[in-house]
Amino acid sequence: MLYLKLTRKNFLAALESFSDYQVYAPKRTEDKVRLKEITILELPENLQFERCTHSAKELFLPPEETLFYFKRFSSAQKPLLDETKRLIIGLRPCDARALQVLDSNFLQGGFDDPYYRSRRENSLVLTIACREFEKTCFCDALGLGPDLLNGADAIIYDLGDQVGVLAGNTVLAQRLQAFALETKEVENETQVDRGAVPSREVELLPVKSPEEYFPLIFQDKLWEEIESACLGCGACSYLCPTCYCFDITDVNLGPVGKRIRTYDSCMFNMYTLEASGHNPRPTLKERWRQRFMHKFSYIPYLHGLLGCTGCGRCLEACPSRIDIREVVKYVATFTG
Amino acid sequence: MSLGEITEELIAKGREAFLNEGIEVLLGFEKSSSGFLKPKAFFSPDSLKTLRWDASASTNLAALLPKYRGKKIGILAPGCVSRSLVILINEGQIVREKLKVIGIPCPGVIDRRKLGPLKNSYFLGSKGGKFLLESDNQILELPLEEYLCDCCLSCRYPSPVIYDYMIQGKSREGATDALEGRVKKINSLSEIERLSYFQDQAEKCIRCYACRQACPMCYCESCFVESSEPRWLTAAPTIPDNLIWLLTRTYHLAGRCVECGACEQACPEGVDLMSLLAWAKQTVSQLFNYTPGLEIGERPALGSFSYDDPDFFWGGGLTEEKKCCT
Numbered sequence: 001m002l003y004l005k006l007t008r009k010n011f012l013a014a015l016e017s018f019s020d021y022q023v024y025a026p027k028r029t030e031d032k033v034r035l036k037e038i039t040i041l042e043l044p045e046n047l048q049f050e051r052c053t054h055s056a057k058e059l060f061l062p063p064e065e066t067l068f069y070f071k072r073f074s075s076a077q078k079p080l081l082d083e084t085k086r087l088i089i090g091l092r093p094c095d096a097r098a099l100q101v102l103d104s105n106f107l108q109g110g111f112d113d114p115y116y117r118s119r120r121e122n123s124l125v126l127t128i129a130c131r132e133f134e135k136t137c138f139c140d141a142l143g144l145g146p147d148l149l150n151g152a153d154a155i156i157y158d159l160g161d162q163v164g165v166l167a168g169n170t171v172l173a174q175r176l177q178a179f180a181l182e183t184k185e186v187e188n189e190t191q192v193d194r195g196a197v198p199s200r201e202v203e204l205l206p207v208k209s210p211e212e213y214f215p216l217i218f219q220d221k222l223w224e225e226i227e228s229a230c231l232g233c234g235a236c237s238y239l240c241p242t243c244y245c246f247d248i249t250d251v252n253l254g255p256v257g258k259r260i261r262t263y264d265s266c267m268f269n270m271y272t273l274e275a276s277g278h279n280p281r282p283t284l285k286e287r288w289r290q291r292f293m294h295k296f297s298y299i300p301y302l303h304g305l306l307g308c309t310g311c312g313r314c315l316e317a318c319p320s321r322i323d324i325r326e327v328v329k330y331v332a333t334f335t336g
Numbered sequence: 337m338s339l340g341e342i343t344e345e346l347i348a349k350g351r352e353a354f355l356n357e358g359i360e361v362l363l364g365f366e367k368s369s370s371g372f373l374k375p376k377a378f379f380s381p382d383s384l385k386t387l388r389w390d391a392s393a394s395t396n397l398a399a400l401l402p403k404y405r406g407k408k409i410g411i412l413a414p415g416c417v418s419r420s421l422v423i424l425i426n427e428g429q430i431v432r433e434k435l436k437v438i439g440i441p442c443p444g445v446i447d448r449r450k451l452g453p454l455k456n457s458y459f460l461g462s463k464g465g466k467f468l469l470e471s472d473n474q475i476l477e478l479p480l481e482e483y484l485c486d487c488c489l490s491c492r493y494p495s496p497v498i499y500d501y502m503i504q505g506k507s508r509e510g511a512t513d514a515l516e517g518r519v520k521k522i523n524s525l526s527e528i529e530r531l532s533y534f535q536d537q538a539e540k541c542i543r544c545y546a547c548r549q550a551c552p553m554c555y556c557e558s559c560f561v562e563s564s565e566p567r568w569l570t571a572a573p574t575i576p577d578n579l580i581w582l583l584t585r586t587y588h589l590a591g592r593c594v595e596c597g598a599c600e601q602a603c604p605e606g607v608d609l610m611s612l613l614a615w616a617k618q619t620v621s622q623l624f625n626y627t628p629g630l631e632i633g634e635r636p637a638l639g640s641f642s643y644d645d646p647d648f649f650w651g652g653g654l655t656e657e658k659k660c661c662t
Binding site for chain 2: 136229231232237239260262270316317322323326
């Protein structure tokens, strides 16, 4: 990892060399902040961005993506890969962390998803260190932090009139180097000047090891209690940066058709419904078990990292105001 | 009426329903981590300690009924929830005898959307036309009236229409035209402007179906959006498909919606759902002179017909013998 200090002006000038990239940054419309395409010249000079209300997932796993088009009597369709080069700036460390979770499933889990891979490999992700905690943030309660690189290509620290950039991506680091005031080879975030990083007294959430959660699969009472407030909508999963379950359907366009991939949610009654009519997860009890165990047990068990990043979007979106932190605590104290 | 009193009364009535009436579950609210109330199913009289009701109770509890199908259920019901229950009874979804309704004279509930950036503050409670929020170590005292849902502002039936127990108190008085005003505003737009307004709404929609799940009238086990034969719309949240969703939903709720506003409160994206529903309600009310959910036993406006109907029907002139399907 290379740590560089640059003036803001030089940093923006360095970014201009990415003229062949589409630039995405958080942009506010009414009360929502979403990643929108902008030009490098439109980037705010102070390099401050609001936190996205929708996660970065929408650029890597779009709500609708066409996998391929097909015709009658013809086979072997070529996948439609999105190879647009994108520079995404202004995400937060938790968003970068979420991409690590998605990577673990789509790139490293034994199944290689060409659609996701193409988007991921053609994107540069530049995060900014958070300057304060939002009311719903809890990355620190999961042992993560608002100043971590988390596998992003670079993280930008605000140092007053300068910026500190910790670059994990060597190509990016090289391009920035020409503009840098000083550079330093480092191993982790603690060795660099991170400016005013927010910190607070926080109680770590009692997250157990993946195996410790396994026996809870059979505790019906626990899941019944948890789901009792849930209405069964997909707001939490759709806004979650790491929920990646999808559905594949065909759309009839007359002489041709297209196969599309859209979001699915474990909260829906169509989720895992089998053609026979049987559903192994017939009620919200089983669905909540799936949601919780997937994030806190199965993903950690399979890939070695927590499925929750502490971004707090589900807390904000939930119509029933279910707080996943409370659920984690409740599960930890449950004795049967 | 102070908050402590209504809480004690609620818990006492809840206990009574468990012990004397033998309910198996009580649908109520408890405080969430943000202080705003969240729905909760209570399974025993001893668990009722956390039972609450205040101006932040924006979920229509009748939407949770399908989860406990077949059980004897107690439920907290302000006016709109009681009307939802009446419709569910009239539509054959629940049996009156299996319900114990704890009626609440409703002073109105807070609109999450009107809170704007304050929506993530901690809700301390409401008292006498005011409510308290804690934000950044400051306590804000805000006037309830300014933050009430449009649905509550224009609510004509804030007191329960059916109940077994009644909590003491006064319902909100002086319904305004907040909802009607929204419909009027949309009606005053030109066709193009109206189309673009609803396209903007459809663009916001992510099709998480929070509106459907929050609605007590959306009890279908299989929704039309999930049908693959025929496929009415694709699963992709595009503007045309979202419009099909929003409009078909409105049609399915015409003459059934009690305007509780739970869908709008549930929507994480701020889609204007109530303008459509209020428009449908006005239309049904004008055509059939019908207000849903007021009386047990009444037939739904769009689920009944009358031989005196002035409109052309079945070619007209039915003979006495053919009147077989009353």
